[in-house]
Every structure is written in C-alpha cells, then in structure tokens.
Amino acid sequence: xxxxxxxxxxxxxxxxxxxxxxxxxxxxxxxxxxxxxxxxxxxxxxxxxxxxxxxxxxxxxxxxxxxxxxxxxxxxxxxxxxxxxxxxxxxxxxxxxxxxxxxxxxxxxxxxxxxxxxxxxxxxxxxxxxxxxxxxxxxxxxxxxxxxxxxxxxxxxxxxxxxxxxxxxxxxxxxxxxxxxxxxxxxxxxxxxxxxxxxxxxxxxxxxxxxxxxxxxxxxxxxxxxxxxxxxxxxxxxxxxxxxxxxxxxxxxxxxxxxxxxxxxxxxxxxxxxxxxxxxxxxxxxxxxxxxxxxxxxxxxxxxxx
Amino acid sequence: xxxxxxxxxxxxxxxxxxxxxxxxxxxxxxxxxxxxxxxxxxxxxxxxxxxxxxxxxxxxxxxxxxxxxxxxxxxxxxxxxxxxxxxxxxxxxxxxxxxxxxxxxxxxxxxxxxxxxxxxxxxxxxxxxxxxxxxxxxxxxxxxxxxxxxxxxxxxxxxxxxxxxxxxxxxxxxxxxxxxxxxxxxxxxxxxxxxxxxxxxxxxxxxxxxxxxxxxxxxxxxxxxxxxxxxxxxxxxxxxxxxxxxxxxxxxxxxxxxxxxxxxxxxxxxxxxxxxxxxxxxxxxxxxxxxxxxxxxxxxxxxxxxxxxxxxxxxxxxxxxxxxxxxxxxxxxxxxxxxxxxxxxxxxxxxxxxxxxxxxxxxx
Numbered sequence: 001x002x003x004x005x006x007x008x009x010x011x012x013x014x015x016x017x018x019x020x021x022x023x024x025x026x027x028x029x030x031x032x033x034x035x036x037x038x039x040x041x042x043x044x045x046x047x048x049x050x051x052x053x054x055x056x057x058x059x060x061x062x063x064x065x066x067x068x069x070x071x072x073x074x075x076x077x078x079x080x081x082x083x084x085x086x087x088x089x090x091x092x093x094x095x096x097x098x099x100x101x102x103x104x105x106x107x108x109x110x111x112x113x114x115x116x117x118x119x120x121x122x123x124x125x126x127x128x129x130x131x132x133x134x135x136x137x138x139x140x141x142x143x144x145x146x147x148x149x150x151x152x153x154x155x156x157x158x159x160x161x162x163x164x165x166x167x168x169x170x171x172x173x174x175x176x177x178x179x180x181x182x183x184x185x186x187x188x189x190x191x192x193x194x195x196x197x198x199x200x201x202x203x204x205x206x207x208x209x210x211x212x213x214x215x216x217x218x219x220x221x222x223x224x225x226x227x228x229x230x231x232x233x234x235x236x237x238x239x240x241x242x243x244x245x246x247x248x249x250x251x252x253x254x255x256x257x258x259x260x261x262x263x264x265x266x267x268x269x270x271x272x273x274x275x276x277x278x279x280x281x282x283x284x285x286x287x288x289x290x291x292x293x294x295x296x297x298x299x300x301x302x303x304x305x306x
Numbered sequence: 307x308x309x310x311x312x313x314x315x316x317x318x319x320x321x322x323x324x325x326x327x328x329x330x331x332x333x334x335x336x337x338x339x340x341x342x343x344x345x346x347x348x349x350x351x352x353x354x355x356x357x358x359x360x361x362x363x364x365x366x367x368x369x370x371x372x373x374x375x376x377x378x379x380x381x382x383x384x385x386x387x388x389x390x391x392x393x394x395x396x397x398x399x400x401x402x403x404x405x406x407x408x409x410x411x412x413x414x415x416x417x418x419x420x421x422x423x424x425x426x427x428x429x430x431x432x433x434x435x436x437x438x439x440x441x442x443x444x445x446x447x448x449x450x451x452x453x454x455x456x457x458x459x460x461x462x463x464x465x466x467x468x469x470x471x472x473x474x475x476x477x478x479x480x481x482x483x484x485x486x487x488x489x490x491x492x493x494x495x496x497x498x499x500x501x502x503x504x505x506x507x508x509x510x511x512x513x514x515x516x517x518x519x520x521x522x523x524x525x526x527x528x529x530x531x532x533x534x535x536x537x538x539x540x541x542x543x544x545x546x547x548x549x550x551x552x553x554x555x556x557x558x559x560x561x562x563x564x565x566x567x568x569x570x571x572x573x574x575x576x577x578x579x580x581x582x583x584x585x586x587x588x589x590x591x592x593x594x595x596x597x598x599x600x601x602x603x604x605x606x607x608x609x610x611x612x613x614x615x616x617x618x619x620x621x622x623x624x625x626x627x628x629x630x631x632x633x634x635x636x637x638x639x640x641x642x643x644x645x646x647x648x649x650x651x652x653x654x655x656x657x658x659x660x661x662x663x664x665x666x667x668x669x670x
Contacts, residue, residue: 006516010509104346104378112350114533114552210504210530212552215346217528219503250506254513257496257666258463265469265497 005134007251012143013209015247017042017201019146021225022232022239023153024197029229030157031190032170034299036092037077039222040099041070041195042202047107049203050213053115063142063203070199071192073099078191082184085301096222104215115211140208142200149197154236166190170295173302183302198222224273231280233293238283246276337577339363340397341375342388344404351527351546353377356403359565366570370577381406389414393421399576401569402426411435422581424572427472429655433583438568441590441649442472443479444620445561446523447627448598449543450483451616452558453521454491455609456541457484463519464495465510465526469668471657473525478661479627480523485663487612493664494519504530515540521558532557548599559613560599567594588649592621634659635666 021038028035048069053062077095080086129137156163166186169176173183205221206213224246232238253268284290341360345353357375364373374397379385385407392400393414401424402411408428415423415435423435431437453462462484464477481493494517496510507524511531514522515538523543524531529552535542536553544550544560568589575581589595598617601610619625626648630641640659641647647654660668 006512010512010516014505014509108346108348111346111348112354112551114529205505210508210528210533212504212529212533214350214504214528216502217504219500219505221505251509251513254496254498254506254510255517258494258513258517258519265499269497269499 005131007255008135008248009138011244011247011251012139013247014250015243016143016146017204017209017221018225018228018243018246019150019240020197020201020204021222022228022243023146023149023236024194024201025226025229026232026234026236026239027153027157027166027197028190028194029298030170030234030295031166031187032173032295032297032300032302033081033187033191034088034092035074035077035095035191035194036089036226037073037095037099037222038194038198038201038225039218039220040096040103041073041198042099042205042218042222043103043216044073044099044106045070045199045202046206046217047103047110047202047213048199050107050115050206051110053207054110054113059207062207063200066199066203067196068199070195070197070202072195074191074195074198075188077195078188081301082187082191085303088299088301100216107213107215110213111215113213115207142204142208150236150240157236167295170297173297177302177304183304187302198225201225228276228280231277231284233280233284233290234295235293238280242276242280245279246272249275336370336372337399337573338395338397339371339373339399339401339573340392340395341373341401342379342385342392342403342407343375343377344379344381344406345377345527347375347377349527350529350549353403355546355563356401356565359569362566363569363573366566367573367577371573379404379407383410386410386414389423390417393418398422399573399581400424422576422583429586431584431586436572436583436585436587438572438587438589440563440595441588442561442596443475443627444590445596445598446476446480447483447620448613448617449523449559449561450480450485451487451613452601452605452609453480453523453541453543454484454486454488455612456558456605457488457491457521459518459520460488460490460492461518461520462491462493463511463514463517463522464493465507465514465522465524465531466495466497467501467525468499469497469658471655474657474659474668475654476525477664478657478659481661481663482627482632483616485661486616491663495660495664495666498526500526502527504528507531508534511535511542512538529553544599550599550602555602555604557599558602558605562597562599564594564597590620591617592623628654633662635662635664635668637662 025038045066049062049066052065053059077091080091081088165181169183169186177183205217228239228242232242249272253271343353347353347357360373376388379388381404399422403426405427408430411423411425412430415432419434425435425437427439428437466473477495484491494514498506498510507526507528508530511522511534520540522531524545529549532542532549532553535556541558542556544557547562550557626646628641628647630645631643632641633639
C-alpha cells in the first residue's frame, strides 16, 4: 500500500473540524466580536451530536443537533457580551469552562458507547480511479461540505452586500449604527453562525473522526482554530490552508516516527504548532496586511449612543 | 475547698464519659475509605476500573466500611487540597489512583500520621504510605504472544504515551512476547506525547496501519485505535478496560486491571489492625490484578493454546517477561544470559532502552 495516500487522507480528516470551527470564528471576529468559547461550544456540539445520533440513528440529525447546541451556547455568550456588554475575553473563557463542565455532565452516561462511523461517499467511476480516487473521492460528506462552507464564507465576506455590512460593523460599529445598520442583530447572527460551526466541528469529532463520546475529547482543537483565524489574518483562504497545514504536519510527525527518523519526539510534537505559525507569519509578513484585515473594533463592546 | 474538690471529680467524670462515648462510637462507626480519581468514573478505562473495584469493596465489606470518591482530580496542587479535605473528614484509608499524586501525598501524609495512604504505581513509601502496582508487563507479554502469531505482515505497532520506564517496559515485554513465538517480527512504536487525545491516537493508529503494522497495541487511554483497526480490517489490543464494543472484530484481547482483590485485602488489614506502612506490592496475573480481556473468536485454537500455555507459565512463575539474554536496539546487553530481570532489580525501575527488534530510537 502506498503510504502517502493514507497520510493525506488522515490529514484531511484531521483538518476538517478545524476548518468548520475557524471559518465560523472568522465571521464572528469580522463582525467585531471575539468569542474565545470555541472549545466549549465544540464539546457541547460533540456531546449533543453524539446523543442525537445515538437516539435517532441519523447522522444528519446528529449534526443538526450539534449546530443547535452550539447556537444555544453562543446565544448565552451573545446575551452577555452584546446586551449586557460584559468583557468579551472573560466571557469567552467562561464559556469554554462552562462548555467543558456541561458537556461532561450531560454526557456522563454516554461514555463508553460506540457508534458506527459515517460511511464515506462513493462516486461511481471516480472513487475507483487508482490513487486519485483514494485521494479525492472517498471522504465522508462533511469533508466536502467544509469546502462548500469555505466557498460560501469567502463569497459572503467579499462579494455580498450583507458581508460588506458585517465587515463595516466589525470595523466601526458606531458609524454603521449611525447610517442605520443593525449592529446588534448582525453581531447576534454572526455569533450564532460561529456557534453552529463550532457545534458541527465538535460533532465531526464525536461522529466521524472517533465515533464515541469522551469528556474533553476536543483536546484543545478549539484553541487551535482560534489561533488559525488570527494567523490566517481573517482571510478564509489562509484559514483553510492553515488548517490543512496543521493537520498535515501533525500527521507527518507521526509518520516520521513510524519510519524511525532520529528526531526527538518532543520536537516533532511541537512541529505542527511551530510550522503553522511560521508559515502563516511568513505569508502575512507585511504588517499592513494584518492591520488592514484585523477588524478595528475586535473585542470592544458596542454601546449605541442614543 | 469542698466545691473545687467536687468540681474536679465532676470534670473527671465528664472526661471519662467522653472517652467512653468516643470509643463506643469508634467501634460502631464504619471505617471511612476514600478514593481519589484522575479521570471521570465513566472514562471507559483506568478510572472506571478503580471505581468498579470500589463498588466491589463496598459490596464485600457491607456496613463495616463507608466509601467515598472524588473524580477528575488533576495531578497538581489541587490534589493536595483534596487529600487534606478527605483526611480531615475522617477518612482513615485513602487510595490515590494516579502516579502524579506522589508528591502531594508525601506532604499530606506527614500532616495526618493516623491516616493510611495507598498510592498506585509510585515509588515513594512512608510509615503511612504504601505503593501498589500491577505487573503490566505480564499482560503485554501475552499481547505480544497473540500479536506475534496473528500478524501477517510481521510488523507490530505500539502507540506510546511518554517514554517513561513503565511504558518502555510494556513495549519491551510485548516485543519479547512476540519474538518468543515469531522471531521475524518487527515493532514500530509511535509516541503521541499525551495520555489522552482521541484524534491524535486515531491518527497514530492510521499511520502505523499505513506503514504495515497489522497488530497495534497502545498505552494511551482512548479506544480510538481500536476503532481505526476495526475500519481498516486490522487488529488492536485494549488497555485498562475491555474495549471490544468499539471494535468487536479488531480487538483480539487486552490487558485490564481488577483492583478489587487488593482493595478488599488492604481494607481488611486496616480493620483488624495488621496494616503496616512502607510496603511496595506488585500483583500480576497470579493474584488477579492483571486480567486479560476475553479472546476474540477469530483467534485460531492453536494460537489460543500457546496463549494459555504462556499464561499458565507466567502465573506459575516458570516464565518471566525479562529473561536474559536481552540486548537493546543498539546491541548492548541489558540482561545477561542466564539471569532474569525482575521487579526487585533497581534496573527494572529505570528501563529506558528498546529491546532488539524494535524499530526506532528511544527519545532521550
């Protein structure tokens, strides 16, 4: 068996939850809201998706339940930060801690129950092509949907009127408010979108990557998604590339060990983080790119002057 | 004068009464036994096995004891607080079920000399601390027996958490067990540098399978590698608990723990006053602390026979996992011909080498 093909397909599977979570957060941050609660929303999504699929037997319902659970949690965040204008950093951290605890509590009796994995899609004619079929046409549907989501987010932010409004609100909510743009509503929708994406990302872990529920199974992926958004300078294309890069280097370091390369494993474990940061920093080494892309009002509460 | 004399006798009377009352209470009140867990009780592995044993202990001892547990206790200063609290609450026997509680336990034990502490897998004892540990290497030797006979590619894999002696011994003894039945095998270890990350464990399993390893064992905690093997049609081995529900075709067997025998024995010692400190207990297959998960029906009868024979020899003591000559992957002799490394040897607790047959260098 050609070892390169499984390496690449593992990379894609590892990167997919990061893509969902990071694209969601990109929209949230572009609207000027910093939600550090991705990890918590992912875990809630993971447990909700797992429970729904276990009960109904339907993966689709599982992902929908995960999105709904993510939205529910993000609404709590929205109410606190947008209506009550609490500090976004502190609220986001609290959301993560809350999500970790709540998911563990809710999922207490689900641990140790297995689920059958999501079948991969077979496209007649294409999947059977040697190597290329294995590389491109044998994933589960959520992998393809993550790319659809990427295209949609890209189009929304750069080509749609609503996207322009969202970005304007992220840059200067005061001005947007003055010309009659619905700041609060837009930010709410963005936060909910982020919640839904994080929920789906979590469900990808508990339904596809490792079909089971265990406490804390996101193992820090929410934080990596958050970092990808920043290092990808809020550009969907770079965020997605960063996710694949991270997944790829994670996979490579395991692979290198299997071949017995004499590199310290601690160094290899560090590699995915270091490589992703270095590459993304090089891509956007021009400080102007960061300044131009970072939403000017990120993390600042908006209080509409009467 | 008279008054003060009366007062004195009154006080004496009360004091005597109090002592009598407290000793009567001591004999009537059950012994309080506490358990401190690293993970949640439903983790499907390590912690769950301890909690199952706690329930068995309670069932066996009835109203003579009363047990409590605290779950999700991190191996940090937090654990010290938990131990203090439990000791202050009147627990007289406390089981600390993770290696990382070692230092906090040392501190707390000095403050509560009347409380008896039991620490798993550690190496620091005290007048009121004893250490207990399963002979994991026996379980992994048997996993090696099965893997060595079931492999078609002659390549075995191991997902390692951290290159510490207790994990190194497991990889080594699995390899020795496999080499004893199939000299052609080669072992590929992969370190994930975590005890628990289902996604990463899964990736490691897929990598090993892609590199030809058709029998993969693990020292990490989640059933992710069993699921991976189930999907790829290869074999895997569980750890701590039976994980066959995650891969009924993939899991050939596994090494699990039954702590109840030890917990009951130690509690009885405390009850009848024969408990002593400064002990180090290692129990294995013979004492029932190491228990093999049920064998998968795909294993052919001749392999089952070799497994049963090997197991019987390990139980009788006729066979030990580390019998010389053993040389490491660089060729240096680690256990001389004619000698056996047992858990009494100091070298046993500092194994930092791979036996010959393991493909890879030890991270230093």
